[in-house]
Amino acid sequence: MSGALLRKRVASGDILVAPGIHDMMSLLLVNKYGFGAHYASGYWNAASTLGEPDVGIAGYRDFIAPFARMAEKSSAPIIADADTGFGSLANLDHCVRGYAHAGIGAIQIEDQSFPKRCGHSGPVDVVPIDEMRQRVKVASEARGDDDMLIIARTDARLSEGLDAALNRLKAYAEAGADWLFLEAPISADEINRAATTLNLPLMINAAHGGKTPILQPSQYEELGVSIVIYPAGGPLSAAAAADKFFARLSGDNASQDGDAMFDFAEMTQLLGMERIAALQKRFGKA
Known part of the structure; x- marks a missing residue:
């Protein structure tokens, strides 16, 4: 019921803060502090388990094993990165079923083309809107009766502009996404505009060293953000x-x-x- 718990926590009106976990020791440490969710990052999973950059080298098998272990020992629901679904729509279907079986609370899928790369490294290539809508529909169907949430992320802000990115997120909401993820907004005003424009909970990536301004959780909440992840603070500090x-x-x-x-x-x-x-x-x- 981890997805239902995430949905309930966001519905409470308080911002959901999810620190990044990059290995099992970081998970054991973050368990001490009572966060409402924990975030399993693709970037930091590839870095910590493979020593490789976030450019699509890590595949489904590289993600599911550590993420399943994290879900087993986590004191809070896991929000987990799934890149673009690791291949075709059949790969995506397989991935979603695997994440649900592992007890993941919410799965994040992005609209980048392959090979993908870190969304804060600069403009990236994104697929046509209809292709991402298909990804969202496949993911929604593949979870079946599981309560795992589907998070649709767009990386279009840096390559197509904010208006185009918001139009994409609206289309992904219509396709069945539960939460929306705007990657790499470059100002507080952009974040607030996204939060007031979209009709679903908005997730923001507060990545230290990235394009988005690093604010306190309460400040993101004032801007209308429902979920904020801090994926880089822990591993960079370590x-x-x-x-x-x-x-x-x-x-x-x-x-x-x-x-x-x-x-x-x-x-x-x-x-x-x-x-x-x-x-x-x-x-x-x-």
Whole structure:
């Protein structure tokens, strides 16, 4: 019922904030803070599991395995990236069924052509509106009786302009999307215009280092946004901390040197060692 829970949380009128999770440790950490949703990013999945850029190299099998593990251990519903559906409409159908079976709460599908790439890297090629409408219709049908939400994303803002992007989202709403995702608006005014123009909940990508202004969740809410994802803040922060340590170590310095490190004992606890220790105590050493 994770999709129904997401729908209920958005219907409450409060903005739904979904931090990005890029691996299982980040998921265990974010579980501590009571967010209403967690976001599984295609960009950061490709980076963390394959060490590759977000250009369509990662396929369905590269996404479904980690995302299913995340859904199993997440304390909140997962909103998961599915790129363009990983191929033909048959691939998309297979993908949607797989995500639903894995317990994903909402699946994000975009209108880029193949090969796709990160929507904040500059203008990208998008397919004709009717082709994306077909993707939305196939996705809506493929989920069957599952409550998983269909999020239709357009990447047309940077290549075709805001008006064209909004017209696309209106068409995707008519095709059966549950939420709409405007990628890479470049100002608060654009975000507000989209929120007041569209009749479905609007999702915005607050990607640190991207084209969209990074605002506080409350500020996005004032602009009319229903869902905001922060996919890059966690992995970029983790990378910065790790890079500092590796740089020191290369200079023969393994000390902490004032930089905060996460407590090892707490990480062990998050991983569930106490439960394992109790199990071994009850039944003998395993």
